[in-house]
Amino acid sequence: MKKAHIYTFGCKVNQYETQLLREDLEKKGYDCSGTIESADLVLINSCTVTAEADRQCRQLIRQVIKKNPGTRIVVTGCYAVRASEELRRLSPSVEILANKKTSFADKKERASSIAGFSGHTRAFIKVQDGCDAKCSYCIVPSVRPELWSRPWDEVISEIAHLAEGGCPEIVLTGIRLGRYSGGLVPLLKRILSIPGEFQVRLSSLEIKEISDDLVEFMRENPQRLCAHLHIPLQSGSDAILKLMKRPYTAGELQQRINSIYQALPDVGITTDVIVGFPGETEENFCETYSFIEKNSFSKLHVFPYSSRPGTPALALPGKVEQSVIRQRSQRLRDLDVRLQEKFWRKLIGKCRPAILEGKRNSILTDNYLRLPLRGPLPAVSSTPFTILVQEDGGKPIALMQR
Structure with a gap:
């Protein structure tokens, strides 16, 4: 039996798309538990959100070439879309699978749904793709520009199959989940009508796409809908938010978070924050630090600013020194440790x-x-x-x- 080794970089959408490709390979007779050294095919699902993600992908390709020269290397995902020739130049062994409609399976055998989720207790279910936001730092709209929402029937059928198989948690995911056509609340109502004992979690949502109806529906269904929201902050400074072209002010975000905490007192709110965006002064950073501390986020994902080709932020003045970025990032990570402890301590006895x-x-x-x-x-x-x-x-x- 032919063997494949699979590695995924990046987000939950990538992980879902990897699972589809894994099942395609299995239909073609591959054993997908192979190591790099034993694999006849190495599949790499790439991410290009940061320069570090690009670097790690190239590093993995070089490791494969060194450990298993001559094996077939297939790279898919956002880096493959953005810079396919750059990846091909690494080796003649590199193939690009950049078209999202392409798979390893024959057209008649190609699956539109997954049968399981290898290596995970939870199943990530892609219901949406694409982003048309204009954030000045982000490369995602250039590699996933088309807004797309998955048909209800496909979503419901896939989740019903996974629930029947004993999956305890379904995580709805998308590049811009809050832009799901028809709205999330109607979709969630339909999902909760599926027989089975499982809970549903929502992945990342933009603050202006978290409606009062959604928060109320979460409050009404505490045993089925997870009391967790991931809300990207990026900065708590109005000056930096404006440069980032984020569609809210710190005050608007504050008001919305307050209303969420009022409806869901024990909700976990996790967030992303970018450190060292061009023009970020110590005062701007302190505004972000204070905002995060005040709002008691339950977990932080701290990202040092990474310039991306073709994004407007690349041309902004006021580049922040790497030593300053590292120091500020560490301050936020130290704050994260304290906030996580504050969160679990308030749950003791509950x-x-x-x-x-x-x-x-x-x-x-x-x-x-x-x-x-x-x-x-x-x-x-x-x-x-x-x-x-x-x-x-x-x-x-x-x-x-x-």
Whole structure:
């Protein structure tokens, strides 16, 4: 049997698209558990959001060439769309699979839905693609420019199949999830009518695409809809938000977050922040720091600014020194440690829905808190269950509730 090795960079949409390609390869007779050294084919699903993502992809390709010279290397994803010739120049072995409608399977056998989600307890379900925003730093609209929403029937059929197979959590994902045609609330209502014991989580949403109806629907369905929102901040400084061409002010974001906390007191709100955007002064950074601290985000994803070819931000003056970016990034990561502790401490003594994730003694709560599970494991691992958050030796733990 031919063997394939698969590696995915980047977002949940990429991971979903990798799963489709994995199942295509399996239909063609590949064993997808191969190592780099043993693989007849190495599939790399790339990301190009940052220069570091590009570098890691090139590094992996060079490792494959060194460890398994002559093997077939297929690169897909956003880097392959943006700079296919750059990747081809690395080796004659590199092939580009850049067309999103292309797959390894024959046209008649090509799947539009996944049958499972290899290596994951949760299943990421792509329901939307494309972005038409004008953020000055972002390259995504140039590699995924067309807004597309997946037909309801496909989404419902896929989730029903996964739920029947015992998937405990469905994560709806998209490049711009909040732009799903027809709205998220009607889609969620239909999903929650599917038979089965599973919960639903939403991936990243822009703040202006989180409607009052959506927040209220989450409040009304605490056992089915995860109390977790990932809301990209990028900056808490109005001056920098304007340069970034983000469609909100810090005050507007503050007002919306306040209303979310009022409706969902124990919600986990995670966020992204860019450090060292061109023109960012110490005062601007301190505004961002204070905004994050004030709003008690439960987890931060800190990204040093990365210039991307063809983006307007590339031409902006006021480049920030790398040493300053590293120092500011570390300050935010230190703040993140404190905010995460603040979040779990406020949950001590409270019960939350959870699922097993990864290791048998590791759980993920609905509000995105990862904890070690102490005591007996749930009788059925393929459905959500209830845990009690407690403290042990200054660390949070989960206790199974009968």
